[in-house]
Amino acid sequence: MAVADLDDTKKKSLRADFDEAVNMSASQLEKWLKTDESKSVGQTKDGDSESIGHKSGNRIIDILNRKADDLSDSDYEHIEKVVSYVKRHLAQRPAQVAGSNWSYSLKNWGHDPEKK
Helix, strand or coil: CCHHHCCHHHHHHHHHHHHHHCCCCHHHHHHHHCCHHHHCCCCCCCCCCCCHHHHHHHHHHHHHCCCHHHCCHHHHHHHHHHHHHHHHHHCCCCCCCCCCHHHHHHHHCCCCCCCC
8 A cells, every 4th residue: 555645544544553553652662662672672774773673663652642643654654564563473473472572572563462
């Protein structure tokens, strides 16, 4: 789906998917991203010290702190990426969730798999 072609209905639907995938508040995510566990996982691009997921977490905080009307096409592209990542990652659930790199990676993307 080309994000630039999104009408208001599609944006609302995508934002609803995002709100379902991201089950951490901005403050919870901000606190998590400061931990050593958060910084210990994820892939980095060449020459970058911060993982892709960690950068995503910071972008998610920004999105969560803004009103839907203030989101740009670029924000909706990231929302789409987050939803896709969380869905794909959840399908790979390991036997041991607590303390796993799998769990840490998901948290970097705003989804706490242990949250009730």
